[in-house]
Structures are given as C-alpha cells and as structure tokens.
Amino acid sequence: MPRKERRNWLNFNNMSQTLNIQNLHASVDGNEILKGLTLEVPKGEVHAIMGPNGSGKSTLSKVLAGHEDYEVSEGLVTMDGVDLLELEIDERSRAGLFLAFQYPHEIPGVTNANFLRAALQARLPKGEEIDAVGFYKDMYAKMDSLNMDRKFTGRAVNDGFSGGEKKRNEILQMMMLDPNYAILDETDSGLDIDALKIVAEGVNRMRSPERGFLVITHYQRLLDYIVPDVVHVLFDGRIIKTGGKELALELEEKGYDWVTQELAPA
Amino acid sequence: MAQENLVSWFAAPPVLELGLELPDWYHQLQESSWQRFLTIPEPARTDENWRFADLKKVQFSELQAARPAQNIEVLIKRAMTERVNEFAAHFVFANNRLVYSEINGLPEGAVCLPINEALAEHGDLVREYFMQEKGSLGGDKFSALHAAATLSGLFIQFPKGTTCELPILTHHFASGDFNCVFPHTLVIAEDNAEVSVVDTFETANNDEQNIFFANVDLVATNGASLQYVALQDESDRGPKHVQINSSRVGRDAKITSAFVNLGAEWIRQESTARMMEQGSDCQIFSANLANGVQEYDQRTLQSHEAQHTTSDLLFKNALYDQSRTVFAGLIEVKPGSHHTDSYQTCRNLLGSNEAEANAMPGLEIDADQVKCSHGSTSGQISDEEIFYLQARGIDAEAARQMISLGFLNESISRLKGEAVQTYLFERFERKFRSLRDA
Incomplete structure (x- = not known):
C-alpha cells in the first residue's frame, strides 16, 4: 500500500488505544507465512493466540518486533495510532512494545544489571542519567517477586x-x-510447572487497564494460569476462530483438527 | 645486510646514565647482553616464531635512548587521575626515569623499589631473579637489548606470607619521536605471599614514533599467588610495543596474568608460563581492541613441567577496519608431567571485512592422563544478538558496542579486584567511544 494512503488511514485512527493488526501479510525467504492476519488487542485485555506448529505464531511476534528477516508485503499495524511498521526495532520498544522471546539470546560479558540499565537509559532524554540507587532498589524488588x-x-x-x-x-x-503492549512468545515452552506458576504470577501482576497482552502459546496449560479475555486460533497465517477463554479448553480437548475441519468447504 | 640493519637500530648501547653505583655483575650483564643483541640475527620469516608476522614492522631505524621527557607535570597528573582507584603504591616513569611515587600502604617486609635503587640496595636478590628465563618465543634480540639497557621499572618482592589485596601500580610513559623506553617489571611472590601488580604503558603524545621494549618477570614460589595486569594504551598511531613476559610457578602456586592492548601501531607480546612443580597453576588472559591499521602479534607458551599442573589461556581480539592480529599458542606437556590440565582458547570478533585474525594453536603432549584442549574461533556479531538488544530499546550502534565490550570483558572479568576490572573496562569504553566519534 502506498505510504500516503497509510498515513491518511492513521490519522483516522489516531485516538485508538489498541494494538491493531490489519490484513498483515509477511514472508521470510520468499515464503509467505502470514496471509492476511487481522487482530486487535485493546489496552486492558489479555489475548491468547493458539495454533499448531507452523501456523505463523513466532513469525507474528518477530514481525511485530521488527525482525529484518521478515518482509511485510501488505497490511497495517498500529500501536495507539502509531504506525508500528514504520519504526525501527529499538524505536518500537521505546514506544512501548515488548517481546518476551521464545529463545532469549545469550550476551556473554554483559551483566544483567548493565543490560537493563542501558535499556532504561535509552528511554531517557539525552543528557539525563538514570538514578542508580532507585534502579537497583526497583530491580531487586522485582527480582524478589x-x-x-x-x-x-x-x-x-x-x-x-x-x-x-x-x-x-x-x-x-x-x-x-x-x-x-507485551507479546509473550511461547513463554511456557521449556518450563516446569513451578517456574510456569512464577512466570504467570509475574504476568498477572502486570495486568492493568493500561496494558495489553498478546500471549502466544502452543499449549492450553499456560492459560490456566494466565486467564485470557479472548482466545484466537491461528492457522496457515490467518486467525480462523476467535472466542472466549473456553475456546482454549475446547481446543485442548478436541485438537486443532476440529477447527481446521470446520473451516474446510462442505 | 642484516648487520647493517643492526647498526642502524642503535649506534651504542642505549644505557641510561643515572650516576648510580651499580654492581659489577650488572655492568657485565649489560655488556654481554649488548654483545648478544649485536650477534642475534633479525627475525626472519623462515623462523616458525615469526610466521604471519609483518617483518617490515621490526625494521627499526633512528632509535635513540630517551632523553628526559617534557611536560612531566602533565604526565603525572594524567597518571594520577586515570589509575586504578584503590592501590597500595603508585610509581610513574617517564622516558625511563622515575618522576613520581606514592606509597599508600605496603605490607611490612615487602620490597617495592625502582630497579636501579633495588640494584644498589638489594643487589644479590635482584641478581638471583633478574632475567633468568632463557627460553624464547622469537624475541631473543629484544630481550638482549632490554637487558643491555633497562634501568626503569619496579622490583617487587613479597617475602613469605606477605599479602596485599590492593595492587601496586606503575605507569610507563614514552615521550618524543624515536625515543626508546625499557620498562622492566620483576615480581617475586615467595611462599604463600599474595601480590597484585598493574602496569600501564602510555605515550605522552600522538603520532610519535617511540618504542617500548618491555620485559616482565613473574615468580611465585610455594603456595604464592600473583596477579599481573599490563594495560597497553599508547597512541594508536606511531608507537611500537615489544613485551616479553615470563611466569615461573612453583608448588601449589598460582600466577594470573592479563594483557590488554588498545593502542600502539604494532605490538609483539611473548608470554611464557612455566608450571614447574606439582600444583602449579597459570591463568593467562588477553583482551585486545584493534582498529585502523593496528597489528597485534602475540605468542604464548604454556609449559607443563611437573605432575598435576594446570593452566588456562583465554585471548580475545575485537578487530575493526584493516587491523590485524596474530595469535600463536603452544601447550607443551613435558615428559612425565602426568595429570596435566591445560586449556587454550583464542576468540576473534571481526567488526570489518578487511580485518584479519590469524590463530595458530598448538599442542605437544609427552605424558599420560592429560586433559588438554585448544581452539580458536572467528566470527562476527550475530544479527540475532543485535535484534535481542534492539528489541529492548537499545539502538543498533549501541547494541554492537555493548556486545563487543561484553566480548572483551569476558576475559578480564576473571581477574581479581573490582577496581582493576573497572579500570580496564573504562579504557575499553573510552576506545569504543573514540571509534564511534571518529
């Protein structure tokens, strides 16, 4: 879509307090993975995306965060009215988007404290220094939790x-x-039940009318602990079904075939 | 031809006349070293120790023994404002001359003196340890020249049971075109003693063709623990830096040494670690940041000469622009040195397509039940790492710098003393800043 048209559309939506994804098409190495995905996460809500392997779950999280391997060919993503796709990766983060990685990277030689400090410092205006005492106090309290x-x-x-x-x-x-807005990309994978509970509690404490969550998962189990407002089923690059939290249970019971068959032409 | 080149280095021994009464044996050593210097051929490409070396860099000309430095007050002030912030003593040498000293608290019995004073006051003790290591990794000629000329640097001896957590600091400045300095560091940690030393090599000005011929001798006997750090932060345009290091480790003793290189146009660093008795342990680290046309040439030998000895070497190079590094390391397990545990790793982070990292790890094992490994890697910062940092709001350029800093920090973070680590880390940061602003 030509940029000019996009901008007009944006102005129209300026006041919205949502993460709005419209008709998103994205490909990697020439293969289209997202094929017209539409989804809206208003602030204050927790949306879960479930889907079988290869449905495009991780692609969605990477495209939203701005990974350069993924090419967006069509569609719009706005965050509180701001065109997300126009922003650099780090600008998206500073604008208020967070992606919890499925496979967090190791950065040898850089301490956690320095890393977090640099990330917070990047949010301050030039010339302003982060308050070290307050930073550690805050970090320790959150680590304790x-x-x-x-x-x-x-x-x-x-x-x-x-x-x-x-x-x-x-x-x-x-x-x-x-x-x-926080996107949790299969945060439950590789967690035992105790770790899962701790992580879920952390997320639940963060729930607020000022924040939206997009929880991407393969398993229903996580949603016992982070109870979603809305559940979407992602299949072949599109949302094919949307429902309440009970949809997750139904999926767990009947499997993904149940939804995909429903989709098949009679 | 070689002979002509030799003469052009120096017309006469660059001996410093300080008007001191020096022992006869020392005068004789100087004279014989000078003769040795004259007869040892210049490095040649056919010599395995000089493989991959840029021999053009070794052709010195117009060198001279350094005259007293100008603006000494400026250098002293610089040394005092930019040093490890906790220390036991601090000595500043400029052009081979002691210009400042400050003793903050040395343990009783510890000897810590400029080498010329030590020769006058503790001549026999110095004689026992001074340049006793005859092994060479190719830099014989430099060692001979050093022995013929040196009278600057520290003699440190910690007698049995003497310990001090805070480091002893030395700054060595070179100032003026074609001036040569000969910094010497001799550290002896006797039984169960504990000592930490930090040498900093700097140039007074940019773009001067001065040269450091440094020599470091470290000795730790039964149960002693010695940490030595060399920070080479000279101008990256002009200076050359030659440094020959030897560590001799006794029973259950430990020597940790770290070599950090940020400056100089060309360096040659040779480090020999000899684990001589049961339980000897050596840790050798290096972290180097090269840019422009800088060339760092490092050669190491981990020599295991007794049973149950251990050593670990970790060298890290971050390279930018057209810079070049050479790492050649050998682990040698001598006959009968069973149960040796020895590791050697060289990692290169390439920040440019034109940079060149050469690594030649080697193993020679002549014992049984030995655990040895060596390896080298070269790679670029992965896009995924940058993506991860960017996704936390850190811009791409800052992310690159952070990852590179972390890469280098990994080796120095294994040193003792937070103040020492901070000191080195801040120098890394400073160089990265200058790279970014350039």
Missing part, C-alpha cells in the same frame, strides 16, 4: 542460564521496561 537470586545481576545476560531462568529473566525485563 520472581524468586530470583540477587547474584543474578552480576551474571552475564542469559549466559549459562537454565531454560526457566531465561524465561524469568524475560519477565523481569518486561517488569522493568513497563511496556504498553
């Missing part, structure tokens, strides 16, 4: 972390960065 050892601040980001530690670290980052 996630049952994280204080020693962890001096360890390198995700370096040598267990799967559970990495996911907890993602949630800590989310808490520290205080986003308007």
Whole structure:
C-alpha cells in the first residue's frame, strides 16, 4: 500500500488505544507465512493466540518486533495510532512494545544489571542519567517477586542460564521496561510447572487497564494460569476462530483438527 | 645486510646514565647482553616464531635512548587521575626515569623499589631473579637489548606470607619521536605471599614514533599467588610495543596474568608460563581492541613441567577496519608431567571485512592422563544478538558496542579486584567511544 494512503488511514485512527493488526501479510525467504492476519488487542485485555506448529505464531511476534528477516508485503499495524511498521526495532520498544522471546539470546560479558540499565537509559532524554540507587532498589524488588537470586545481576545476560531462568529473566525485563503492549512468545515452552506458576504470577501482576497482552502459546496449560479475555486460533497465517477463554479448553480437548475441519468447504 | 640493519637500530648501547653505583655483575650483564643483541640475527620469516608476522614492522631505524621527557607535570597528573582507584603504591616513569611515587600502604617486609635503587640496595636478590628465563618465543634480540639497557621499572618482592589485596601500580610513559623506553617489571611472590601488580604503558603524545621494549618477570614460589595486569594504551598511531613476559610457578602456586592492548601501531607480546612443580597453576588472559591499521602479534607458551599442573589461556581480539592480529599458542606437556590440565582458547570478533585474525594453536603432549584442549574461533556479531538488544530499546550502534565490550570483558572479568576490572573496562569504553566519534 502506498505510504500516503497509510498515513491518511492513521490519522483516522489516531485516538485508538489498541494494538491493531490489519490484513498483515509477511514472508521470510520468499515464503509467505502470514496471509492476511487481522487482530486487535485493546489496552486492558489479555489475548491468547493458539495454533499448531507452523501456523505463523513466532513469525507474528518477530514481525511485530521488527525482525529484518521478515518482509511485510501488505497490511497495517498500529500501536495507539502509531504506525508500528514504520519504526525501527529499538524505536518500537521505546514506544512501548515488548517481546518476551521464545529463545532469549545469550550476551556473554554483559551483566544483567548493565543490560537493563542501558535499556532504561535509552528511554531517557539525552543528557539525563538514570538514578542508580532507585534502579537497583526497583530491580531487586522485582527480582524478589520472581524468586530470583540477587547474584543474578552480576551474571552475564542469559549466559549459562537454565531454560526457566531465561524465561524469568524475560519477565523481569518486561517488569522493568513497563511496556504498553507485551507479546509473550511461547513463554511456557521449556518450563516446569513451578517456574510456569512464577512466570504467570509475574504476568498477572502486570495486568492493568493500561496494558495489553498478546500471549502466544502452543499449549492450553499456560492459560490456566494466565486467564485470557479472548482466545484466537491461528492457522496457515490467518486467525480462523476467535472466542472466549473456553475456546482454549475446547481446543485442548478436541485438537486443532476440529477447527481446521470446520473451516474446510462442505 | 642484516648487520647493517643492526647498526642502524642503535649506534651504542642505549644505557641510561643515572650516576648510580651499580654492581659489577650488572655492568657485565649489560655488556654481554649488548654483545648478544649485536650477534642475534633479525627475525626472519623462515623462523616458525615469526610466521604471519609483518617483518617490515621490526625494521627499526633512528632509535635513540630517551632523553628526559617534557611536560612531566602533565604526565603525572594524567597518571594520577586515570589509575586504578584503590592501590597500595603508585610509581610513574617517564622516558625511563622515575618522576613520581606514592606509597599508600605496603605490607611490612615487602620490597617495592625502582630497579636501579633495588640494584644498589638489594643487589644479590635482584641478581638471583633478574632475567633468568632463557627460553624464547622469537624475541631473543629484544630481550638482549632490554637487558643491555633497562634501568626503569619496579622490583617487587613479597617475602613469605606477605599479602596485599590492593595492587601496586606503575605507569610507563614514552615521550618524543624515536625515543626508546625499557620498562622492566620483576615480581617475586615467595611462599604463600599474595601480590597484585598493574602496569600501564602510555605515550605522552600522538603520532610519535617511540618504542617500548618491555620485559616482565613473574615468580611465585610455594603456595604464592600473583596477579599481573599490563594495560597497553599508547597512541594508536606511531608507537611500537615489544613485551616479553615470563611466569615461573612453583608448588601449589598460582600466577594470573592479563594483557590488554588498545593502542600502539604494532605490538609483539611473548608470554611464557612455566608450571614447574606439582600444583602449579597459570591463568593467562588477553583482551585486545584493534582498529585502523593496528597489528597485534602475540605468542604464548604454556609449559607443563611437573605432575598435576594446570593452566588456562583465554585471548580475545575485537578487530575493526584493516587491523590485524596474530595469535600463536603452544601447550607443551613435558615428559612425565602426568595429570596435566591445560586449556587454550583464542576468540576473534571481526567488526570489518578487511580485518584479519590469524590463530595458530598448538599442542605437544609427552605424558599420560592429560586433559588438554585448544581452539580458536572467528566470527562476527550475530544479527540475532543485535535484534535481542534492539528489541529492548537499545539502538543498533549501541547494541554492537555493548556486545563487543561484553566480548572483551569476558576475559578480564576473571581477574581479581573490582577496581582493576573497572579500570580496564573504562579504557575499553573510552576506545569504543573514540571509534564511534571518529
């Protein structure tokens, strides 16, 4: 779509307090993965996206965060009226978008404390310095709520972390960065039940009328702990069904075939 | 031809006349070293120790023994404002001369003196340890020249049981075109002693063709622990830096050494670590940031000469522009040195397509039940790492810098002393800033 048209459309939507995805088409290496995905997450709501392997779940999270391997050929994404696709990766984050990675990266030699500090510092106007005392106090309080050892601040980001530690670290980052919209990409994968509960509690404490969540998961289990307002089923790059939280249970019971068959022409 | 080149280095021994009474043995050593310097051939490409080296860089000309430096007050002030912020003693040398010293608290019995004073006061002790290591990784000629000329640097001896957590600091400045300095560091940690030393090599000005011929001898006997850090932060245009290091580790003793290189146009650093008795341990780290046309040439030997000895080496190079690094490391397990545990890793982070990292790891094992590994890697910062940092709001350029800093920091973070780590880390940051602003 020509940029000019997009802008006009944006002005029209300027006041909306939602993460709005319209007819999103995206491909990687020439293969179209998202094929016209439409979805709206208003602030204050938790939306879950479920879908079988290969349906485009992770692609959606990466496209929203701005990963350069994914090419958007069509569609619009706005966050509180701002055209998200026009922003750089780091600008999206500073504008209030957060992605909890399915596979968080290891950054050897960079301590967690320095990393978080740099991320917060990047949000301040030039010349303004972060208050170190307040920063540590805040970080320690949030770490306590996630049952994280204080020693962890001096360890390198995700370096040598267990799967559970990495996911907890993602949630800590989310808490520290205080986003308007958070996407959790299969945060439950690789977690045992205790770690899952801690992570879910962390997310639940973050729920507020000022924040929207998009929880991407393969399993219904996570949704026992983070109870969604809306559940979407993603299949072959499109949302094919939307319902309440009971939809997740139904999917768990009947499997994805049930929805995809429904979709098939009679 | 070689002979002609030799003469052009120096017309006469660049000996410093300080008007001191020096022991006869020292005068003799200087004289014989000078003769040795004259007869040792210049490095040649056929010599395995000089493979991949840029021999053009070794052709020195117009060198001279350094005259007293100008603007000494400026240098002293710089050394005092930019140093490890917690220390036991601080000495500043400029053009081979001691220009400042400050003792903050050395343990009783510890000797910490400029080498010329130590020669006058503790001649026999110095003689026992001074340049006793004869092994060479190719830099014989430099060692000989150094021995013929040096009278600057520190002699540090910690007697049995003497410990000090805070480091002893030395700054070595070179100032003026074609001036040569000969910094020497000799550290002896006797039984169960604990000592930490930080040498900083800097140039007074940019774009001067001065050269450092440094020599570092580290000795730790039974149960002693010695940490040595060398920060080379000279101008990246002009200076050359040659440094020959040797560590001799006794029973259950440990020497940790770290070499950090940020400046100089060309460096040659040779480090020999000898684990000589049961339980000897050596940790050798290096973190280097090269840009422009800088060239860092490092050669190492981990020599295991007794049973149950351990060593670990981790060298990291971050390269930008057309810079070049050479790492050649050998682990040698001598006959009968069973149960040796020895590791060697060189990692290169390439920040430019034109940068060149050469690595030649090697193993020679002549014992049983030995655990040894060596490896080298070269790679670029992965896009996924940058994506991760960017997704937290950090811009791409800052993300690159953060990852590179972390890469280098990984080796120095294994050093003892937070103040020492901070000191090195801030120098990294400063160089990265200058790269970004350039």
